């Protein structure tokens with residue numbers, strides 16, 4: 001047995017990082033609020049930069065504000081293995097979603113550095129800007145993967161001006177953001193450890209999830225149009241009630257997906273009704289609809305049946321419906337080779353694992369088609385996340401960090417420097 005096999009992360013050191021980071025943006029409810037580009041996020045970045053520097057890693061930030069610490073392998077021609085996640089979080093969030101990925105990656109770099117292990121690639125620990133999409137979904141990784149649209153500012157749901165101001169305040173020049181793109185030929189891969197944010201690992205009492213796919217996601221604005229009228233006096237056969245048709249569509253769409261797509265998700269998250277008074281028949285009902293599935297063709301099939309259902313329901317209710325596709329995020333598939341390395345790492349550490357699909361979005365989604373990408377999940381107690389109640393048993397965090405460490409070593413040991 002060589003010494004690499006015995007390497008483990010330092011649980012106490014990792015715990016100290018976790019506690020220090022939990023205090024930045026801590027809320028009264030015991031969680032953390034650290035919105036991207038807020039004062040708290042900037043303080044967390046400073047904390048991270050100080051940690052990197054104190055550990056002798058080379059601190060680097062790109063034009064999208066992605067902040068990294070690099071452990072160089074000494075060969076200027078070598079590629080870079082990125083290990084990342086995000087420090088920003090949601091309002092009134094928990095302590096794990098926005099910290100585990102970064103502190104575990106940092107700890108792995110420290111262990112590798114202290115052990116004097118020579119890797120065949122540079123190891124770069126990266127904090128992506130706005131992983132939660134408070135301004136724009138997966139902004140930093142999107143910029144790095146060169147997937148920002150030319151009008152990326154005006155594509156945001158929030159106003160252009162505050163986003164621009166927030167970027168500038170953080171020292172990020174909106175005009176230069178696209179310079180953050182990396183040449184995929186310089187990358188050896190991307191790894192991310194994250195809490196599951198679902199309940200499958202917790203239910204199964206299994207500490208590690210090996211992510212196979214991240215679901216694709218499409219959103220629509222659908223508006224049902226009818227005719228306003230007096231709610232009391234309009235004859236039943238003359239009513240063209242937009243909300244009634246919309247309501248019928250929503251329940252039927254849920255049933256359609258439940259019965260035909262066991263791994264699919266349908267959600268109607270909002271309804272805007274007008275004119276919007278108790279005594280007027282609704283003439284318009286605008287729905288915000290989302291579909292998720294990890295299989296491209298199945299997602300497309302699900303979407304077309306849902307669109308057809310909306311049309312049919314409109315006709316049956318003497319309504320019309322408009323359907324506008326808004327966001328489409330294709331499904332992301334993790335590298336089977338990296339998944340194998342994660343599996344081997346688990347076996348080496350005698351840790352049980354489960355192949356798992358991610359139903360939440362992650363920076364890995366931006367990376368998978370530019371470089372081989374892998375994701376490790378650790379359990380979320382009761383599947384809760386984006387809440388102060390977010391909790392992961394500390395042993396599971398340490399276990400995940402060790403799997404990450406040995407995955408890096410596995411990748412290194414099987415690395416073919418092309």
Ligand SMILES: [Zn+2]
Pocket residue numbers: 086097098131194
């Ligand atoms: Zn996250």
